[in-house]
Amino acid sequence: MLEIKGxxxxxxxxxxxxxxIDLKVAPGERLAIMGRxxxxxxxxxxxxxxxxxxxxxxIRLEGEPIxxxxxxxxxxxxxxxxxxxxxxxxxxxxxxxxxxxVIGKPNLxxxxxxxxxxxxxxxxxxxxxRAGTMSGGQMQQLAIAxxxxxxxxxxxxxxxxxxxxxxxxxxxxxxxxxxSATEGLTVxxxxxxxxxxxxxxxxxxxxxxxxxxxxxxxxxxIAEPELITQNMGL
Amino acid sequence: xxxxxxxxxxxxxxTSVLLLVCIGLVIxxxxxxxxxxAHGEFFLLGAYTVLVAQGxxxxxxxxxxxxxVAVGLVGLLCDAAILRFIYDRPVDTILATxxxxxxxxxxIVIVFGAQSQQVIAPLTEPVEFFGVSYSSYRLVVMLIAVLxxxxxxxxxxxxxxxxxxxxxxANRQMAQCLGINMRRLDRTTFSVGAGLxxxxxxxxxxxxxxxxxxxxxxxxxxxxxxLVGGVGSPVGAIWGSVVIGGSTTLVSxxxxxxxxxxxxxxxxxxTIRFLPSGLSGLxxx
Numbered sequence: 001m002l003e004i005k006g007x008x009x010x011x012x013x014x015x016x017x018x019x020x021i022d023l024k025v026a027p028g029e030r031l032a033i034m035g036r037x038x039x040x041x042x043x044x045x046x047x048x049x050x051x052x053x054x055x056x057x058x059i060r061l062e063g064e065p066i067x068x069x070x071x072x073x074x075x076x077x078x079x080x081x082x083x084x085x086x087x088x089x090x091x092x093x094x095x096x097x098x099x100x101x102v103i104g105k106p107n108l109x110x111x112x113x114x115x116x117x118x119x120x121x122x123x124x125x126x127x128x129x130r131a132g133t134m135s136g137g138q139m140q141q142l143a144i145a146x147x148x149x150x151x152x153x154x155x156x157x158x159x160x161x162x163x164x165x166x167x168x169x170x171x172x173x174x175x176x177x178x179x180s181a182t183e184g185l186t187v188x189x190x191x192x193x194x195x196x197x198x199x200x201x202x203x204x205x206x207x208x209x210x211x212x213x214x215x216x217x218x219x220x221x222i223a224e225p226e227l228i229t230q231n232m233g234l
Numbered sequence: 235x236x237x238x239x240x241x242x243x244x245x246x247x248x249t250s251v252l253l254l255v256c257i258g259l260v261i262x263x264x265x266x267x268x269x270x271x272a273h274g275e276f277f278l279l280g281a282y283t284v285l286v287a288q289g290x291x292x293x294x295x296x297x298x299x300x301x302x303v304a305v306g307l308v309g310l311l312c313d314a315a316i317l318r319f320i321y322d323r324p325v326d327t328i329l330a331t332x333x334x335x336x337x338x339x340x341x342i343v344i345v346f347g348a349q350s351q352q353v354i355a356p357l358t359e360p361v362e363f364f365g366v367s368y369s370s371y372r373l374v375v376m377l378i379a380v381l382x383x384x385x386x387x388x389x390x391x392x393x394x395x396x397x398x399x400x401x402x403x404a405n406r407q408m409a410q411c412l413g414i415n416m417r418r419l420d421r422t423t424f425s426v427g428a429g430l431x432x433x434x435x436x437x438x439x440x441x442x443x444x445x446x447x448x449x450x451x452x453x454x455x456x457x458x459x460x461l462v463g464g465v466g467s468p469v470g471a472i473w474g475s476v477v478i479g480g481s482t483t484l485v486s487x488x489x490x491x492x493x494x495x496x497x498x499x500x501x502x503x504x505t506i507r508f509l510p511s512g513l514s515g516l517x518x519x
Contacts, residue, residue, distance in 0.1 A: 049411055075413035087408045089401055096397060103398050104413025150413065 001027040001186045002048070002154060007057030007067070009040075009047040016055055017043050019210035025154075030180050030187040032201035032218070034194075036232055040210045041190045042084055045158045048188075049081045050074040061154065072104060080152035084159045084190075086143040090132025094123050097131050097142055101149035108151065116145045119175060137168035144172070148179065154186045161193040173199035198222055206231040240366045241487050247372045249479030250379035251438055255456040256463070256471040257386050258430035264403040264466035265423045267324055268317065271331040273456065274449025275338035276428045279305045280435025281444045282342060284353050294356040298378075298436045305432025310425040317424065318417070335449075342446045355440035375437050382433065383472075390468055399423065403466055455482065458502045464512030473513040477501065 002025040010016040017040040025031050035041050046052045048059060050071040059067040066074050075081075080101075088097050098116065102108045117124035120141045126134070131142055140160055147155055155176075161169040173196045180187050180200075191197050197204060198218055206214045214231045221227050255277060262270050280301040287297035312334060320326040357371040390396035402409040402419055410416050435449070442448055455478050463474025478498055485494035505512065 051407060051411070070415075070417075071407075071410040072413050072415045075411055081411045083408070083411070087405055089404050089408075091404060092397075092401070099394070099397060100401050100409075100412050103394055103401075104409075104415070146412070 001025050001029070001062060002188070003058070003060045004048070005058040005060075007044075007047060007054045007059060009043060009052055009054040009057075011043065011052065013055075017210050018047065018054075021057070021207075021210075021212060023205060023212055025186060025188060027153075028180070028184045028186055029203065030177065030189070030201045032197040032204045033188065033190045033207055034192060034197065034204055034228070034232060035207035036192075039207045041207055042158055044207065045081065045083075045156050045188075045190055048074075048156060049079060075150070076105060078151075078153035080147035080150055080155050082140075082143045082147050082155070082157045082160060084162060086139050088131045088139050088142050088146065090130070092131055093128050094131050094134075094142060095127040097146050098123070098127075098149050101146040105150050110149070112149050112151060116149050119148070119179060120145050137164045137172070140164055140168075140172060144176065148185075152185065154188065155180075157187065157189045157191075159190060159192070161191060161196045166195065169193065169196050170199065172196070176200055194221070194225075194228060208232070239364050240368060241484065243366070243368055243372070244487070245480045245483035247376050248483050249475050250376045250383070251434055252452070252455055252459055252479040253383050253472060253475040254379045254434040254437075255431055255452050256459045256475050257383060257468065258427035258434075259453075259456055260460050260463075260466065260468055260471045261386075261390075261399070261403075261423055262427040263460070264468065265399060265406075266317075266321060266420050268321070268327045268331065268424075269324070270424075270427070271328060271453075272312070272335040272338060273331075273427075273431050274453030275335045276305050276309065276431035276449075277435035277438075277452055278342060278446065278449035279308060279338065280432030281353065281439035281442070281448060282346065282435075283432065284436045284439045285346075285351055285444050288353055294354070294440075298433065301436035302429045302433040305435075306425045306429030308432075309428025310421065312428070313421050313424040318420070321420065339446050339449075346446075348446060350443035350445040353439040353444055371440060375441070378437055379434075382430070386430070387468065455479070455498070458498065460512075462502050462505045462512055464514030467512065467514040470512050470514030477505070477513070 004021050004023040007018055007021040008016045009018040021044060033041055043052060047054050050069050053068045057067065058065060061077055061079065066077065089100065098113065099110065102110060122138055123142060123145055160172060176187065177200050179185060189200055201218050204216055204218055204221055205212050216227060259270060259273050262268055283301035283304045284297040287300055288294060316330050316334065317327060320330055355371045357374060359370055360367045361370045390400060398409065398414050399419060402414060402416060406416065459474030459478040460471060462477050464470030481501055482494050482498050485497045
């Protein structure tokens with residue numbers, strides 16, 4: 001589904017933070033990328049999404065090279081991005097936020113709305129409410145729903161558990177895991193919170209100083225938690 | 235009573251035209267973060283389009299939409315040739331649009347000369363109502379301004395492209411990640427914004443002397459209106475135009491236009507001092 005080879009990228013020219021990322025994600029797989037702050041996790045998500053141009057390397061989505069493509073074209077190829085901080089449109093209603101999920105997609109309307117409401121019933125109840133008035137957990141559900149309504153093939157989540165109560169984190173992780181299994185959706189989740197990772201991801205890749213320094217099935221990390229601290233350089 | 239009513243009509247007339255100019259500026263700034271210093275010259279180009287069209291026998295009411303299209307095309311050209319390369323450098327966009335304004339104004343001087351010219355108003359008979367004799371053409375200008383402003387707001391708040399534009403104003407990067415082609419949206423916005431300035435110039439041409447400096451008289455109060463109403467807020471443009479347009483007309487009538495300018499500047503300074511997000515910021519409070 002997604003193949004990243006030797007990707008180097010940075011926010012400023014000549015100052016690469018990612019120093020040669022190699023990663024493969026299979027169709028329908030749920031991969032977590034873990035790492036300490038400042039290791040380049042968000043930059044990797046932004047580079048995949050086309051918000052930051054890589055200085056070197058290849059990114060292929062279902063075989064098609066997407067490195068350096070503008071974000072709107074990558075989105076239309078089937079990559080949905082839920083950024084850190086959610087970035088929902090606070091002045092828009094919940095329904096308008098959901099409409100934003102399909103507005104840039106050719107030949108896609110709101111036909112998936114009922115399914116979205118079934119997955120996240122709170123959004124149906126509050127569809128005319130201003131999104132900025134919701135709680136953090138509800139905003140995260142809206143951000144994920146806005147991504148899913150565009151029928152992506154790959155969902156890219158950056159720190160979805162940030163600032164959310166543990167019980168809501170658990171609920172969101174379970175829901176995403178079910179959606180991924182039933183819809184065949186590939187998920188890449190960037191996380192520091194292992195509670196979310198252990199429910200959602202099948203495999204974990206560790207990012208340290210701009211490189212993938214280790215990979216492990218999640219089940220092994222649950223059995224041997226010391227591997228997490230070792231791999232995250234803690 | 236008649237004087238007050240006449241004054242109110244004058245204020246409404248100035249406010250409605252100011253709103254037309256402001257909407258173009260505010261959508262360009264809100265979406266692209268470009269402070270378009272050439273907006274006054276787009277106004278000017280609209281007026282000269284009508285002057286030329288009338289000169290070759292085109293009826294006035296056909297020349298007005300022609301001005302919208304012609305100046306919109308000029309905007310499209312400016313975007314493609316200059317602005318698209320410097321969108322991410324705000325200071326450079328200010329310098330570039332300032333340079334563009336000088337170039338347009340000098341081109342007008344070269345082609346048409348520096349002297350004032352006159353566009354003939356399509357309606358000259360005054361109308362009488364509530365004891366006041368008022369220019370029928372000014373009433374039509376108000377109607378056009380209100381209808382165009384209404385149409386722009388309908389597009390912005392009731393259509394998908396309007397939703398996409400408002401999303402891009404709120405969070406450009408996220409809008410892109412949701413599949414919105416920002417390049418196309420920027421191009422359309424700049425062109426429509428320029429076209430609206432051209433339209434304002436076209437409808438105002440019979441009420442002003444058409445000369446190369448005429449745009450300046452509108453662009454400055456338009457910028458003040460945007461600051462007072464709230465930068466980047468289309469609804470704020472309405473409040474800003476009402477405050478600046480209304481106070482300019484009223485103070486000019488009671489004192490002098492010079493005093494009006496001082497009062498309006500002070501009003502703008504006080505508003506920005508206490509409401510940095512302008513009047514539209516009151517909603518968020």
